Amino acid sequence: MPPSDPQQAAGRRTGARLALVLALTALFGLWLAQDSLSAYWQEHYYRAYPLAWLERFALWRSGSLLHDRAAARWADNDIAWFYRYLFVRYEAFRKRGDEPVAAGPERPDLVADVRPGAAAGAGDSPPAAPAPAASPGLRPVSSPAALSRLEPERPHSGDAEPMIRPEDPARPPCILHSGAAVFFGGDSLMEGVAPHVAHWLFRQGIASCNKSHRSTGLSYPNKVRDWPLEVERSLEGNPQIRLVIMFLGPNDPWDFPDPEEPRGKFLRFRSAAWEKVYRERISRILTAAEQHQARVIWLGLPYMRQPQFDQQMSYLDEVMRSETAGRALFLPTRDLLSSIGAYSDDMPLGGRAVTVRARDGVHFSPRGQRILAQAIQQQIHILPKEPQDQHL
Numbered sequence: 001m002p003p004s005d006p007q008q009a010a011g012r013r014t015g016a017r018l019a020l021v022l023a024l025t026a027l028f029g030l031w032l033a034q035d036s037l038s039a040y041w042q043e044h045y046y047r048a049y050p051l052a053w054l055e056r057f058a059l060w061r062s063g064s065l066l067h068d069r070a071a072a073r074w075a076d077n078d079i080a081w082f083y084r085y086l087f088v089r090y091e092a093f094r095k096r097g098d099e100p101v102a103a104g105p106e107r108p109d110l111v112a113d114v115r116p117g118a119a120a121g122a123g124d125s126p127p128a129a130p131a132p133a134a135s136p137g138l139r140p141v142s143s144p145a146a147l148s149r150l151e152p153e154r155p156h157s158g159d160a161e162p163m164i165r166p167e168d169p170a171r172p173p174c175i176l177h178s179g180a181a182v183f184f185g186g187d188s189l190m191e192g193v194a195p196h197v198a199h200w201l202f203r204q205g206i207a208s209c210n211k212s213h214r215s216t217g218l219s220y221p222n223k224v225r226d227w228p229l230e231v232e233r234s235l236e237g238n239p240q241i242r243l244v245i246m247f248l249g250p251n252d253p254w255d256f257p258d259p260e261e262p263r264g265k266f267l268r269f270r271s272a273a274w275e276k277v278y279r280e281r282i283s284r285i286l287t288a289a290e291q292h293q294a295r296v297i298w299l300g301l302p303y304m305r306q307p308q309f310d311q312q313m314s315y316l317d318e319v320m321r322s323e324t325a326g327r328a329l330f331l332p333t334r335d336l337l338s339s340i341g342a343y344s345d346d347m348p349l350g351g352r353a354v355t356v357r358a359r360d361g362v363h364f365s366p367r368g369q370r371i372l373a374q375a376i377q378q379q380i381h382i383l384p385k386e387p388q389d390q391h392l
Contacts, residue, residue, distance in 0.1 A: 032067045034051065034060070034063055176243060176383070177384065179385045180243070181238060182206060185246045185247075187212065189250065189364070190212035194208070196373035211225070219252040221281075228281050244294050244296045246285065250309075256274070279319065279323045282324065299331050300331060301314075302333045302364075305362070
């Protein structure tokens with residue numbers, strides 16, 4: 001029996017409502033993620049995003065602002081703190097059989113479950129210095145739950161880590177006074193290394209402002225991690241920062257819009273115009289540090305497994321090396337993680353092969369992360385708290 005007219009009409013209304021909901025959902029997604037979609041389109045198709053013309057309307061741009069604020073809050077640990085608090089409580093419960101765990105402070109996201117005995121081993125070192133007081137916008141540690149699980153940074157028996165020296169031997173190492181802070185900036189490479197260094201700094205009374213964020217770089221600055229702007233704002237808001245450590249590059253070998261014509265001409269990767277803009281962005285970070293009397297450690301790029309990608313990283317490594325010369329301490333990482341002058345998953349340490357790279361041929365194994373972290377630590381000297389009338 002064919003459906004009656006009322007049934008057909010109801011079916012059409014239901015279908016229309018469903019289509020409207022799907023259309024509004026898609027439009028909401030485009031409105032909210034417009035910057036990410038624009039960056040993706042430009043990186044893959046090397047031309048302006050088709051909906052870029054909507055950016056002239058304030059209502060359309062409000063979606064980007066809403067997305068950026070939510071992303072920045074998450075990245076800066078203002079939303080994720082409750083999850084980390086539960087994790088720290090779980091770790092405390094799991095370790096209860098070992099020794100009592102002190103109660104946490106008022107802000108759970110500032111808790112680092114780092115006990116002197118667990119962090120350095122009984123009798124290995126004096127008790128850890130208390131963490132410096134946090135100022136607004138500055139987190140002493142970026143991920144307390146992760147830091148509580150790090151292994152102590154002490155030498156492995158018969159397996160000494162390779163040493164690394166500054167490019168300019170006459171340039172003194174970075175000197176920090178207890179109570180200072182260190183800024184970490186970079187992509188997923190830094191995300192793996194920074195917690196190890198932050199753990200070491202925490203035990204010596206140095207705070208860490210870890211802003212590292214995956215899929216970021218200097219080619220496509222975004223409002224969550226526009227690195228020159230991020231460094232400028234962090235240094236302005238946190239005068240305790242006396243050292244900036246940067247590690248980025250793998251997300252940068254792309255054509256990007258000409259800053260003079262952001263909706264039109266693209267600058268081709270490795271062209272003279274492209275390199276000029278890229279160097280300017282590096283220089284802007286260095287200038288911000290210089291204006292706030294902060295030193296800079298800039299990590300070079302390691303070998304990559306894929307040959308073309310490795311060539312791109314080699315080019316960026318040389319650009320970074322030359323642009324930071326005389327203004328920062330440049331730490332090359334290529335031979336630090338390879339003994340053959342080319343990419344290798346493993347390297348010999350202490351008479352045995354040790355895996356230092358991740359399976360993707362880009363990132364690092366936990367051991368590789370520790371090698372890089374210790375290379376950074378070797379360039380930092382920590383002294384007692386700086387007198388009021390003394391400056392770095």
